[in-house]
Amino acid sequence: xxxxxxxxxxxxxxxxxxxxxxxxxxxxxxxxxxxxxxxxxxxxxxxxxxxxxxxxxxxxxxxxxxxxxxxxxxxxxxxxxxxxxxxxxxxxxxxxxxxxxxxxxxxxxxxxxxxxxxxxxxxxxxxxxxxxxxxxxxxxxxxxxxxxxxxxxxxxxxxxxxxxxxxxxxxxxxxxxxxxxxxxxxxxxxxxxxxxxxxxxxxxxxxxxxxxxxxx
Numbered sequence: 001x002x003x004x005x006x007x008x009x010x011x012x013x014x015x016x017x018x019x020x021x022x023x024x025x026x027x028x029x030x031x032x033x034x035x036x037x038x039x040x041x042x043x044x045x046x047x048x049x050x051x052x053x054x055x056x057x058x059x060x061x062x063x064x065x066x067x068x069x070x071x072x073x074x075x076x077x078x079x080x081x082x083x084x085x086x087x088x089x090x091x092x093x094x095x096x097x098x099x100x101x102x103x104x105x106x107x108x109x110x111x112x113x114x115x116x117x118x119x120x121x122x123x124x125x126x127x128x129x130x131x132x133x134x135x136x137x138x139x140x141x142x143x144x145x146x147x148x149x150x151x152x153x154x155x156x157x158x159x160x161x162x163x164x165x166x167x168x169x170x171x172x173x174x175x176x177x178x179x180x181x182x183x184x185x186x187x188x189x190x191x192x193x194x195x196x197x198x199x200x201x202x203x204x205x206x207x208x209x210x211x212x213x214x215x216x
Contacts, residue, residue, distance in 0.1 A: 014084065017070040032075055039068040047200055097121060119154035131155045142198040145188040158189075 020027040046061040069087070076082035098118050101108035108114045127133035135147050152158070191198035 013067065013070055017067065017074055021071070021074055027071075030071075030075075032072060035068070035071060035075075039065075039072070042068055047197075051200065051204075097125065116154075119150070123151070123154060131157075140199050141184075142188055142191075142202060145185055146192055146198055149185075149189050149192055 022028070042061065042064040046058075046065050049057040049061040052058075070084060073082065073084040073087050076086075077084070096103045098121050099114075100106035100117060100121070101114065106117055108117055123129065123131065123133075132148065132151050135144060135151075137144075139147070188198045191201050
């Protein structure tokens with residue numbers, strides 16, 4: 001696709017976003033706190049489209065998410081706190097920093113090497129060496145657990161097991177069959193190790209159960 005076509009299409013979306021912000025009563029009233037629930041909803045709909053195999057639906061949902069990015073960036077611009085240009089440049093710089101095997105001199109022969117480099121860069125360069133850093137409290141529980149597990153594992157700790165929980169973290173053998181929370185955490189770990197998003201997996205399982213009940 002020609003660069004000019006991309007630039008013109010994105011420019012038209014920018015023009016539309018600015019017009020809606022000034023001329024639509026609902027859009028004028030929005031701020032980050034009021035709009036972000038719609039952003040989250042659109043992200044879930046995009047995830048569903050990606051798993052559906054329906055390309056037309058994927059195009060539609062990608063457009064909805066893209067508009068959310070433009071709108072939120074415009075809110076930043078209005079209070080001189082950022083802009084779409086700043087958002088794009090920041091994303092570009094972050095991607096360059098996290099791909100030293102492409103833009104630098106670090107070697108990565110496999111996808112696993114890329115993931116290890118990525119996690120190390122995030123922990124050392126962006127979280128000051130902290131294992132966890134800031135994890136959004138409003139994430140769904142499965143996604144929150146996924147982030148905790150992946151960040152712990154990138155620092156050499158796994159879920160978990162011995163005399164104390166911390167002392168057993170490297171063994172990966174801990175379990176407490178009496179604690180539903182521990183079983184859920186172990187299930188999230190299983191999903192992560194299988195390369196499956198636990199939130200989507202649980203929703204899909206619930207949908208399958210719903211269909212079975214409806215068909216009974």
